[in-house]
Amino acid sequence: MGTALDIKIKRANKVYHAGEVLSGVVVISSKDSVQHQGVSLTMEGTVNLQLSAKSVGVFEAFYNSVKPIQIINSTIEMVKPGKFPSGKTEIPFEFPLHLKGNKVLYETYHGVFVNIQKGKFTPSPVDFTITPETLQNVKERALLPKFLLRGHLNSTNCVITQPLTGELVVESSEAAIRSVELQLVRVETCGCAEGYARDATEIQNIQIADGDVCRGLSVPIYMVFPRLFTCPTLETTNFKVEFEVNIVVLLHPDHLITENFPLKLCRI
């Protein structure tokens, strides 16, 4: 004879901002009446430092411990010890969301609180052309097949809730195209006076062309920013969170061409 316990938060998208009130209900459902020692609800908010395998050594040099940092913690007692009747019992609750102490809270890509960065949004279109000549880091330029790619991004300043858009035209290419991908990369930089650690992570890879696309026909560039892995671009004294997009073109048989564009994400 099981008793089921569920916490339901009122807001469907589960996003709350500092100073708001988080409200919801605790639902207890049971076939029989249940004896209990009281119900209390604890809310806890933490920031977790995660170490990538690559930079383990570096971080440990800076910080002795990477324990989770608590930023909010509150507990309420909802029901005194007693008995729940059989059936469904709903107990409403409310938590005010106030910061512990006077820490500054940034919007994280895990999205708990928002500290809105009131940045002014100005579109910044970029046109680009990719040919063998524009490439850097080429080992043997002579081996590269000839190609000409043209395109533009409508803006490298992006509103985080709006997709990244643009166009790409394969004007010509000797080699057949295998694939064109958009690679969204997050660059985190952490540092202090002693030095800094930089960590780039691919957070999304979206294919926009598959196979040998038609020459001269524009292929749309379109990417929705993933809600869980992106936040507005952030720069503080101690750390930075930045984003970049790579346009990755794969040519037959095995050529990889990457063009990098730094992005500036903001929320309005």
Add this chain to the structure above:
Amino acid sequence: MAVFPWHSRNRNYKAEFASCRLEAVPLEFGDYHPLKPITVTESKTKKVNRKGSTSSTSSSSSSSVVDPLSSVLDGTDPLSMFAATADPAALAAAMDSSRRKRDRDDNSVVGSDFEPWTNKRGEILARYTTTEKLSINLFMGSEKGKAGTATLAMSEKVRTRLEELDDFEEGSQKELLNLTQQDYVNRIEELNQSLKDAWASDQKVKALKIVIQCSKLLSDTSVIQFYPSKFVLITDILDTFGKLVYERIFSMCVDSRSVLPDHFSPENANDTAKETCLNWFFKIASIRELIPRFYVEASILKCNKFLSKTGISECLPRLTCMIRGIGDPLVSVYARAYLCRVGMEVAPHLKETLNKNFFDFLLTFKQIHGDTVQNQLVVQGVELPSYLPLYPPAMDWIFQCISYHAPEALLTEMMERCKKLGNNALLLNSVMSAFRAEFIATRSMDFIGMIKECDESGFPKHLLFRSLGLNLALADPPESDRLQILNEAWKVITKLKNPQDYINCAEVWVEYTCKHFTDTLDAYMLKCIATVHQSLKREVNTVLADVIKHMTPDRAFEDSYPQLQLIIKKVIAHFHDFSVLFSVEKFLPFLDMFQKESVRVEVCKCIMDAFIKHQQEPTKDPVILNALLHVCKTMHDSVNALTLEDEKRMLSYLINGFIKMVSFGRDFEQQLSFYVESRSMFCNLEPVLVQLIHSVNRLAMETRKVMKGNHSRKTAAFVRACVAYCFITIPSLAGIFTRLNLYLHSGQVALANQCLSQADAFFKAAISLVPEVPKMINIDGKMRPSESFLLEFLCNFFSTLLIVPDHPEHGVLFLVRELLNVIQDYTWEDNSDEKIRIYTCVLHLLSAMSQETYLYHIDKVDSNDSLYGGDSKFLAENNKLCETVMAQILEHLKTLAKDEVKTLEYIKKQSKQPDMTHLTELALRLPLQTRT
């Protein structure tokens, strides 16, 4: 044993008849009559739907008696009332009108005149097949190894999250190789089922994974001949998924208080629903590969309705553009077809997207002849002429969506754009298959011109002509062009080398030939039937002769039976005048092409079926007779020991239908010789022989009627010939009762035609056959006792024997005596009453025979009453017979009495009935008697 002398009661039939007969009372119209309670006094006709199909409602009323059935329903009988209320057409019409009202507002529903995708499905699956081995790779292993992604480290957590979507079942990589087509189809069906299961068990992520994996299969173009079918199978899964997601979100908006209307606006959807919906779109937006991302998003396009009003209209152009990223032209055109399909379903008013897809397609059209495609074809060993026909299903669909209710100007523009592109046969073909037939038909000559200009190497021309032919079968080209169109088309078709190609075309064009030249026939009907017939014949003849010429070498036709059959069917469908049909010289040689017996018989059946259905008047046209005899003979000759009963019945039915339609009018001799010929032809089918015997008997009676009963020497001889025919034919039948009844029947006919000795022969034959009647006979596969049938036959026989005059050389009542002997010797079921029942009937007969004047006579035949004139010797003889029979009956009663209890009970039971009270006394006496 005591003998009970028998004396028949004298009866005055005339007086009895007069006293029994009801008095005839003249009846005025409208007077009450018990058999006329319901009179239809009023009949109203309602217009049920716009197509003008009518259902009439007759209301019944009666002057005095109220009919319980009709009164309950307030004058309308139940069937027509149902028809009026539940008539699907009416319902549809009602819905239609409301729908059209809505259409006027937002034009958001496709009408019933739009051919739905479901119609195309089966066709595609049947047409695009392969014998090559297929593989399903669920979880593309190559993904991880892709260069580029490895250069940057991914945090483990992120990686697993992303992979979760790609991976179908944790840690499982399923690659199924060497699947046959059927295995493949089964696997896909399994996936469809596991999608539904996953959904039902609330594993939404798994469901999404399945869909993603399935749509990935669409980027795989190996075994390219199968691609169209693969598309059909996988989009089925996508449809399922789209429906599941939509319904789930829809159900979230439905709470206890309200139900969302069909046409809701985003404001009506609650936050949870919106959030869930958004979640789906976010999840899909992060699918790595282009093709699955496109298909999955397209499959839940409808869900945009929950988010915003403009969602769909923004999504469609974006998805359309997205397809530009698909490099393979075949994959991309099918993606477009899918988008158009979803678009038509969800938002048919957004025509722009459809057009954009079309024009985008034209832009990428040149890719088909590009290197990448060519290389791929070389690798797969596929020739261009078999590669290009993979396009039409998708193209036709796109074209059809666009041309649906499209203005003429758009169609013309599309056509012009297609014209401009090089090697446009493929486009031309889709234009012809998708656009309105009327549009094509009016421009037939243009199209023929364009077809001629097409490059021979690409898309096969015969397919183009086939498409054109299909249009022309549906819509009429301008009258002035008709003959020229046929000539032009035929010129090209004739030159086709491959018989299969040829027959595919010919099949379509035969219909055009038949149809349009019959139209001409209708138009000029009265004036020039003869000339048109001539020309019609000529046209069809040319077509058929040509088909024969093409198909005969190497027995190429064996593969083409289905099409050849279709040709025949189409020809038959348009020719209801069989004399014209068979005077088409090449028709019979055409039939001869069906060398395989089973197919030939099928075709023959079709012809006979049509003949029976459409032939109104009996015929003696030698052309029809010869041809149909040939056809029937073919059917008959197919019968062998293995033929099923049903098949035999069917064939017999068809042949009988033919025999009944043959009449030479007053030329009875010709008729008889036809029956003789038929008998020799159809001797293996018993029902046909039976039919022939009946026909000949009818012929004899017909003759009698013409001669008004007085046969001349010639007709007497003819009638005897008829009788002889029957006499010879009957013994060849197997069914014992068939034989008995036919003997009796033919004997009656012989008697009616004053062929006395022949009649005697029939009756004697019948009598000698009776001992052969088995105890059990097979009726519809079940063994049943035959006694009741025998009883029935004998009773019938007795009534005939009453009027059969005795033969001067045999003794009195020799036939009856003989029959009695046979009955006596027949081994009856122990203790059965049948024998006694028969004896009672014999008593009836003998009593009737002892009357001064018999109850009935045959014209011009003297029965025993006039032969003996009530001679006392005859009567004595008769009575003696009666006594013998009576003795038998009493004997039987005695045996019954032995089983006293039973008898007693029976009598007691009987005596309880009101008019049987006299038996009470008997019941009292009976036990006493038996005790002594």
